[in-house]
Amino acid sequence: MAANRRPTLADVAREVGVSAKTVSRVLNEDGPASAQTREQVLAAVAKLGFQPNLMARNIRVGGPDTTIGLVIPDLANPFFGAVARSIEDTVRDRGLTLLMGSSADEPDRERALTDKFLARRVSILIVVPSVGADHAHLKSHRTAGLPVVFLDRPGVGLVTDNIVSSNRAGAHDGIAHLVAHGHRRIGFVGDLPPKLYTRRERLAGYRSALQEADIPHDRALVTNAHDQRGAEAATARLLALPDPPTALFAGNNIMALGIVAELARSARKDVAVVAFDDIALAEALEPALSVVAQDPEELGRTAATTALARLDGDRSRARTITVPTRLIVRGSGELPVTAPQEA
């Protein structure tokens, strides 16, 4: 019952009466081997339940491990879950296994994860950078041939491939949609911190769309939140303003949940909404939620294929690839402008 040592190549070799190298050969289909020994080796492997120690192999071969390191803010966030699955699907036939972790958008945790991944000699590193994280320490690894790709946001301190959504244009289109339906007071509920790349870009799109429509920017209409509860509170604050917005824009999927939940609780169906990032059941809400949909599958696939190309020797200049977003009009953005209610 005690921790029995797992069988090794040598054990198998002894069992059959051949050398370790011969066993290695049949298992890796390296070099020739008589049908006879091949049979015997396979039988012994099955009998002993031998499973080659991949770490030992990697040590000897010297190359990177057949793993891909992935750092995302939160494993439980459906958006990043979809991204992760897309990456997994893309690298699976290359035999790469996913090593992953949540950074909680904290630079220290991100660093702890990347350090562990590097110590494991991952083949590829894909990171959603946390605000405030510096990536200069990755430079030597990249120079040494490790593909490093930043996802969703550009990394800081390292020039490498960045895969991002068309945040600015997407937000612009969403706001323009609201403006086209007569809205002039549009609240922005963005995630935190304000320095977050995606938030900045989406806010920039918001402002440019307003500017094009000659609508003055009102700072009172821009709020932030950390999570869904916070977004609910922010929504309530906006609607309680003396001159409240007639429409709201959600800066990401979590903010969208908060806005929708708060509007439902307060039974406000007169507030137009457009959300950045699609959410489940958007079409089942009343009114159905119009969104600027990101494409998590394409983000993941692009990040993975870019990294694999680097792994295969692509030494071209670092690229920033922008994955388009798509405005999906479902109704919530086309609500008529109503007179502000009394607080």
Place this chain on the structure above:
Amino acid sequence: MAANRRPTLADVAREVGVSAKTVSRVLNEDGPASAQTREQVLAAVAKLGFQPNLMARNIRVGGPDTTIGLVIPDLANPFFGAVARSIEDTVRDRGLTLLMGSSADEPDRERALTDKFLARRVSILIVVPSVGADHAHLKSHRTAGLPVVFLDRPGVGLVTDNIVSSNRAGAHDGIAHLVAHGHRRIGFVGDLPPKLYTRRERLAGYRSALQEADIPHDRALVTNAHDQRGAEAATARLLALPDPPTALFAGNNIMALGIVAELARSARKDVAVVAFDDIALAEALEPALSVVAQDPEELGRTAATTALARLDGDRSRARTITVPTRLIVRGSGELPVTAPQEA
């Protein structure tokens, strides 16, 4: 620009002019070291950007790797995402890193993943078993001391710890809630395949609740689907029945999405619904969705703590731990029974 070899312990040792072992000592805070050498070593480590090769270390030390292998059906499913994050949170301060992959509920993919994890000598293996998968091959590993935990569903062919939700009792309570509000024709939209443990258990709860109320079981009211689109179609079929159900029960979160989407599309607000597993925005729907909520955090935490206890030497009998579900009444289950509409 070519693949520069990463610095090794020996490189650091040479740089400082000490032996490799001394560097090792400093880095692992093993044995003593003069403040002088310690300084120098640390400086050289920083200068060369040395990062110890964890695989080499593990080879030598012989113990399991500081990774935890996790197999779930789908990384993009928010339920399993929440479970995964909970596991991660629980094992983080033990220094374990997550190695994970999606099985897509296919035994072959599950096996490929577990084999890879075993080849990497994971410290712990947590698996959501796919239907049709056999786990006898894990027996020797478990005997050798590897903690193996099955999550969400029991595994087949291996006696070990199982962590599951109270599927049967939860479904029973959900159905009883509908019955209490007068419903006698209740449709069941379950996931596939029919042999899936969670589906079977939840269907059993459904049937027992009907039986208690002396409601005859009608097979025509039990349907299945693979995904949200399928659940939408199944919902439409049920409602088109000559004697259609007045209430629907969703067998899992994905089925719930399908039911809600289809009811919204067909503007049927007269159909009562209870879903197994909570979903985002359940409270913002109209009517708000009543659910039998699972506790993914507790499922993950329990699986992880159980496995860690085994790792720490717990040799007690294999346990099956049932994590309670909770009926959350929000409105959709309390709709009045209406006369069936014409098809």
Place this chain on the structure above:
DNA sequence: CTGAAAGCGCTAACAT
């Protein structure tokens, strides 16, 4: 306090 030698499990490079 530090170092030299041996060896973890595996494979590259040369034998035979």
Place this chain on the structure above:
DNA sequence: ATGTTAGCGCTTTCAG
């Protein structure tokens, strides 16, 4: 077709 030797990067063991 198979075996031997050496060595990947690290730590254990035993000396100093």
